[in-house]
Amino acid sequence: MSTSLKGVYFWSVTKFLTRAVKCINEPPYALIILNQPISRRNNVFHTLWENANLKICADGGGNQLHEAFEGTDKQQMYIPHYIMGDLDSLKDDVRDFYISKGAKVEQDPDQNSTDFMKCIELVRRKERESSVKHEIVALGAFGGRVDQAMSTIHYLYKLKNERRIYLLSDQNMTILLDKGKHQIHCNQAIEGPTCGIIPIGIERAIVTTTGLEWNLTNSSTSFGEMISTSNHLINDIVMIETDSPILWTVELKI
Numbered sequence: 001m002s003t004s005l006k007g008v009y010f011w012s013v014t015k016f017l018t019r020a021v022k023c024i025n026e027p028p029y030a031l032i033i034l035n036q037p038i039s040r041r042n043n044v045f046h047t048l049w050e051n052a053n054l055k056i057c058a059d060g061g062g063n064q065l066h067e068a069f070e071g072t073d074k075q076q077m078y079i080p081h082y083i084m085g086d087l088d089s090l091k092d093d094v095r096d097f098y099i100s101k102g103a104k105v106e107q108d109p110d111q112n113s114t115d116f117m118k119c120i121e122l123v124r125r126k127e128r129e130s131s132v133k134h135e136i137v138a139l140g141a142f143g144g145r146v147d148q149a150m151s152t153i154h155y156l157y158k159l160k161n162e163r164r165i166y167l168l169s170d171q172n173m174t175i176l177l178d179k180g181k182h183q184i185h186c187n188q189a190i191e192g193p194t195c196g197i198i199p200i201g202i203e204r205a206i207v208t209t210t211g212l213e214w215n216l217t218n219s220s221t222s223f224g225e226m227i228s229t230s231n232h233l234i235n236d237i238v239m240i241e242t243d244s245p246i247l248w249t250v251e252l253k254i
């Protein structure tokens with residue numbers, strides 16, 4: 001994944017939530033809607049949707065999209081390009097509704113990969129056709145099944161050298177920071193104050209931070225030793241240097 005000349009990775013985790021109009025300077029992204037409730041109160045959904053180049057529902061994610069806007073005009077507005085998965089969750093009436101509105105429904109029965117991974121495979125396929133590289137925003141990544149949440153984090157690891165993936169849930173944005181230096185641009189009107197640095201999937205990490213209330217300085221972090229949760233942003237720029245991949249998670253005020 002690309003870094004600046006100084007080898008620093010730049011992140012703007014709220015850029016998706018604040019873009020008023022499609023911005024040509026930002027990399028295109030694919031929005032993947034997972035099978036978790038979409039809150040109608042979530043007033044950034046429209047922004048996320050409008051700015052996405054490719055809109056995909058992962059199987060039962062189609063039911064969630066349909067249900068979230070049931071009985072409103074918006075149900076007709078939010079038509080995904082694809083519904084993809086093994087399709088053991090997509091309801092027949094939802095499938096028929098979206099097909100009638102022009103969505104493509106694709107079934108992949110493979111029982112060794114999740115619907116989320118099938119959606120990522122679809123993004124890869126579309127990229128081979130168009131040579132456009134997408135970042136990925138996955139909506140509804142946490143809040144339900146723990147095995148699904150862990151599987152999603154596992155894919156962050158698998159894809160860490162391929163592309164940026166942002167996991168969104170109702171109250172959080174989560175990304176994987178690979179080993180190296182990271183400059184995270186936070187918009188405190190939307191993000192924080194609460195954040196965490198989670199050394200999951202590795203033995204331990206040595207981490208140094210600035211911009212947090214409880215900074216780490218060459219601190220060793222691992223499960224059973226110390227992990228930084230319930231930390232607070234105190235700056236719009238957070239710097240994190242780590243010798244191993246770690247999760248960065250920040251609360252959203254949306």
Ligand SMILES: Nc1ncnc2c1ncn2[C@@H]1O[C@H](COP(=O)(O)OP(=O)(O)OP(=O)(O)O)[C@@H](O)[C@H]1O
Binds near residue numbers: 033036086116141
């Ligand atoms: N309870 C949940 N919590 C978090 N994520 C979920 C949950 N349920 C589903 N997902 C995400 O939404 C995607 C689509 O889920 P769906 O319920 O349609 O299929 P599934 O059969 O439960 O999942 P899969 O086939 O991927 O194992 C999953 O691949 C997963 O990424």
Ligand SMILES: Cc1ncc(C[n+]2csc(CCO)c2C)c(N)n1
Binds near residue numbers: 086111112113115
């Ligand atoms: C070691 C191992 N554990 C679990 C599964 C089951 N599984 C993993 S992804 C998936 C698809 C669900 O739509 C299913 C059934 C497997 N195949 N291999």
